[in-house]
Amino acid sequence: MMDFLAWLEQSGFATWARESNSLFAYPSILFLHTVGMGLVAGISALIDLRILGCADEIPLTGMQRLLPYMWAGFWLNTATGIVLFILDATTKAINPVFYTKMGFIAMAVVLCVIQGRGFRDPLVDKRPVDVNGKIIAFASIMCWMAAITAGRLLAYLGPGVISNIRH
Amino acid sequence: MRLFNLATLTHLHLLLNHLPTVGFSLGLGLFFVALAAKSDDLKRTSLIIFFLIGLLTIPTYMSGKAAQQAITGQDGVSEVLIEAHQDAALWAMVFMEITGFTAWLGLWQFRRISRMARWNSPIVLILSILTLAVMTRTANIGGEIRHAEIRETTATEGTVNGGAGWLRTASIASFVNTTSWAWPATETLHFMGLCLLLGVVLAVNLRVLGVMKNVSFAALHKLLPWAILGFGINVITGLLFFVSVPEQYTQNRALQWKILLILLAAANILYFTMFEEAWAVQSGDDAPFKAKIIAASTILLWVGVIYLGRMMPFIGGSF
Numbered sequence: 001m002m003d004f005l006a007w008l009e010q011s012g013f014a015t016w017a018r019e020s021n022s023l024f025a026y027p028s029i030l031f032l033h034t035v036g037m038g039l040v041a042g043i044s045a046l047i048d049l050r051i052l053g054c055a056d057e058i059p060l061t062g063m064q065r066l067l068p069y070m071w072a073g074f075w076l077n078t079a080t081g082i083v084l085f086i087l088d089a090t091t092k093a094i095n096p097v098f099y100t101k102m103g104f105i106a107m108a109v110v111l112c113v114i115q116g117r118g119f120r121d122p123l124v125d126k127r128p129v130d131v132n133g134k135i136i137a138f139a140s141i142m143c144w145m146a147a148i149t150a151g152r153l154l155a156y157l158g159p160g161v162i163s164n165i166r167h
Numbered sequence: 168m169r170l171f172n173l174a175t176l177t178h179l180h181l182l183l184n185h186l187p188t189v190g191f192s193l194g195l196g197l198f199f200v201a202l203a204a205k206s207d208d209l210k211r212t213s214l215i216i217f218f219l220i221g222l223l224t225i226p227t228y229m230s231g232k233a234a235q236q237a238i239t240g241q242d243g244v245s246e247v248l249i250e251a252h253q254d255a256a257l258w259a260m261v262f263m264e265i266t267g268f269t270a271w272l273g274l275w276q277f278r279r280i281s282r283m284a285r286w287n288s289p290i291v292l293i294l295s296i297l298t299l300a301v302m303t304r305t306a307n308i309g310g311e312i313r314h315a316e317i318r319e320t321t322a323t324e325g326t327v328n329g330g331a332g333w334l335r336t337a338s339i340a341s342f343v344n345t346t347s348w349a350w351p352a353t354e355t356l357h358f359m360g361l362c363l364l365l366g367v368v369l370a371v372n373l374r375v376l377g378v379m380k381n382v383s384f385a386a387l388h389k390l391l392p393w394a395i396l397g398f399g400i401n402v403i404t405g406l407l408f409f410v411s412v413p414e415q416y417t418q419n420r421a422l423q424w425k426i427l428l429i430l431l432a433a434a435n436i437l438y439f440t441m442f443e444e445a446w447a448v449q450s451g452d453d454a455p456f457k458a459k460i461i462a463a464s465t466i467l468l469w470v471g472v473i474y475l476g477r478m479m480p481f482i483g484g485s486f
Contacts, residue, residue, distance in 0.1 A: 042369065
């Protein structure tokens with residue numbers, strides 16, 4: 001496995017993306033990863049806040065139309081995240097902070113999927129959100145905050161953090 | 168392309184510093200007239216002035232750091248007074264931002280209830296008088312830096328206390344620079360603020376552009392304070408970075424463009440906070456063309472802000 005990760009890390013693409021001075025290399029991948037974060041965590045947090053009772057004049061059937069933008073952010077970050085992993089694969093693969101981040105994202109995604117199912121009910125705006133719905137919304141906000149924190153700490157913590165890559 | 172070098176930043180500081188002082192005084196004067204005449208229109212005009220000056224105070228403060236770099240060591244320049252001036256400026260900026268935020272809240276509530284909320288005017292009045300007081304003091308110390316003939320503050324004792332206690336530029340910088348978790352924690356908060364701000368910006372502006380047409384604009388208008396909260400978190404955390412390692416930021420060209428875009432994008436928020444043509448968009452309505460143009464530009468401006476922020480290490484050389 002480590003051999004494969006080392007091969008990935010040394011591949012032509014990874015080397016270019018990591019070491020090129022072009023703004024289209026590493027900087028742009030980071031930028032897209034940041035925009036994706038804003039889309040997925042930002043829109044998810046808004047939906048959660050709405051479920052928790054903020055701005056409750058907004059119908060949930062309306063908020064639902066934002067879900068494609070949220071998922072677009074998620075897939076953008078899956079793609080750019082894979083690239084960022086490859087650039088630094090052998091280090092990331094042994095960093096517990098990386099798995100912590102993935103764990104929180106997995107939980108957040110499960111919660112988003114559960115919420116998304118609830119939205120399919122055309123009567124969703126006709127009855128008040130139950131306690132479970134609110135717990136899920138609160139947990140979702142917490143998961144995204146934890147994922148963002150772990151993501152940031154990836155640049156600081158763990159074995160063999162490459163300090164010469166600027167973050 | 169760099170917008171300003173050290174010398175032009177110094178000029179910019181000398182130009183901008185009239186806004187939180189002279190400009191703000193005029194705003195306060197207008198606010199007194201508005202209160203005396205009981206005119207909601209004049210009150211709102213003063214609140215707009217307070218909000219805009221609150222925004223422009225940020226580059227005023229930041230350009231001050233460049234002015235300091237440019238003139239430190241020159242004849243007749245008192246470094247003790249510079250230190251006192253920047254501590255006073257930090258206090259003045261904090262008061263100004265609180266006043267600007269409260270003014271914005273007043274404008275936002277006016278849109279919702281079609282009159283000034285009763286709590287707003289007295290609080291804005293008190294805050295703006297306090298702001299003017301600390302700002303005047305900042306300006307006086309600032310003037311004395313270059314003009315020995317008007318110096319009242321005795322700089323000979325080694326310290327002039329420009330800002331009381333913990334809110335001193337040097338103590339903040341040393342805390343952030345010597346505490347291992349401070350920098351990553353500030354970055355993390357800056358990202359969370361970004362998510363909150365971008366989330367609301369997208370929801371409101373995508374609605375204007377035609378996504379989720381079954382929602383009225385007025386319903387989404389209720390989300391705007393969350394955008395301001397995210398913006399506020401990022402102003403505070405962003406300034407923490409700046410205050411802690413100013414040398415790497417004053418001439419960062421990505422940051423200069425970023426601040427310019429932030430000012431434009433934040434002014435767009437005023438449009439969606441106040442204007443009738445956006446507010447009147449009912450469930451099912453198509454927003455007017457002008458509103459759509461502004462919505463599209465707002466989204467682009469904020470994405471541009473994220474781009475330039477992300478590029479600061481790469482095209483500006485800061486971390």
